Amino acid sequence: MDRRHLLVGGAALSAFAALLPLHSAAAAPARSAAAPPSGAAIIRDLRRVADHWIGAHTDPGDNGWANATFFSGLLALHRLTGSPRYLAYARGWAEKHAYGLRGGVTTRHADNHNAGQAYLDLYEIEPEEQKLAAIEESLHRMVYTDQPAKHDDWWWDDALHMAMPPFARIGALRKDPQYWQKLYALYDHTKRTEGGPGLYDAGTGLWYRDKRFLPGGIVSPTGRPVIWSRGNGWVAGGHVKTLKALPRSERHTAEYRETLTRLVTALATVQRTDGFWNVNLADPGHLPGPETSGTSFFLYGTAYAIRARLVDRSAFLPVAVRAWHGLVTTAVHPDGFLGYVQKVGDRPESNQPVTYDSTSDFGVGAFLLAGTELARLAR
Structure with a gap:
């Protein structure tokens, strides 16, 4: 038997499944919660947060993965509201960087491909081929000319958010399924091979951040596994x-749907009663407290899963509503500043303590993605 799995009561559970805390929120999604907010109310809060960030950052910043995540969220809000201000700010950012990538077109690093998501968004709004030149050439090299048989580039779970969507979208735009096949080969390595067994734990539906955290590796101070919240958030966002980009007929779409469903279902059992998720999903005592970025991505994944009918609306809408309520009442300041964001890191201990005044561009982007998806549910 694989060392990562135990047979308990006739059901296959991961070695850490029995350790996953069942918070007082309940072991299954609650069916009662506050009524979902209206779409208009959600949009008001989204605008408040976006407007604060833009007002505080007259320079739109670099084109690295963190800031690119903000622009992914901002352009989602633009699609929802049609605000010319948001489009102009995003366009100015992309033009500042000439729609280029960090590391140039030869880069294989998933983080560097994240900016391509916003470039694709801008292309869809105002189609001009030069907007896609860098991201398309970089992915084309990986698919066709630069070690096309090399599939181990995505060695950490964050990479699924950064680079899965550009491969999916370029394949759809160019009607070239080779991009989808390369996407799956990279994904499959991360899921089932990286570090030996892969970063995905089939017993729980959750993901290890990278091979250092696999069984036998890094654990929490109390000896529990380390299942990083935002790492799983990146996985949810990437799926x-x-x-959203792939047709239902694509051969791997069913697996992506099933994997997201299992993740969302697992997350519902460990949501805190205040709507947030802990930074370590497997140990509620490990640096406890609200954290915005992981919670926002989990809300994004849950709201989409409801809209796509991957999960039951009546069971999972309370999870989404509770998360949104926690975010807007606890993390959003009166002026729109977004707090309780764990800054850049790779584990629960990174950039602690997380406080009311902790923020970051990618956290704001995650919040905007979450809210836009929830607003579409409210319509």
């Missing part, structure tokens, strides 16, 4: 964006 949502990929599924």
Whole structure:
């Protein structure tokens, strides 16, 4: 038997499944919660947060993965509201960087491909081929000319959010399924091979951040596994964006749908009663407290799963509503500043303590993605 799995009561559970805390929120999604907010109310809060960030950052910043995540969220809000201000700010950012990638077109690093998501968004709004020149050439090299048989580039779970969606979207735009096949080969390595067994734990539906955290590796101070919240948030976001781009008929779409469903279902059992998720999903005592970025991505994944009918609306809408309520009442300041964001890192201990005044561009982007998806549910 695989060392990562135990047979308990006739059901296959991961070695850490029995350790996953069942928070007081309940072991299954609650069916009662506050009524979902109206779409208009959600949009008001989204605008408040977006407007604060833009007002505080007259320079739109670099084109690295963190800031690119903000622009992915901002352009989602533009699609929802049609605000010319948001489009102009995003366009100015992309033009500042000439629609280029960090590392140039030869880069294989998933983080560097994240900016391509916003470039694709801008292309869809105002189609001009130069907007896609860099991201398309970089992915084309990986698919066709630069070690096309090399599939181990995505060695950490964050990479699924950064690079899955560009492969899916370029394949759809160019009607070239080779991009989808390369996407799956990279994904499959991360899921089932990286570090030996892969970063995905089939017993729980959750993901390890990278091979250092696999069984036998890094654990929490109390000896529990480390299942990083935002790492799983990146996984959720990557699956949502990929599924939005792929046709149902694509051969791997069913697996992506099933994997997101299992993740969303697992997350519902460990949501805190205040709507947030802990930074370590497997140990509620490990640096406890609200954290916005992981919670926002989990809300994004849950709201999409409801809209796509991957999960039951009546069971999972309370999860989404509770998360949104926690975010807007606890993390959003009166002026629109977004707090409780764990800054750049790779584990629960990174950039602690997380406070009311902790923020970051990618956290704001995650919040905007979450809210836009929930607003579409409210319509």
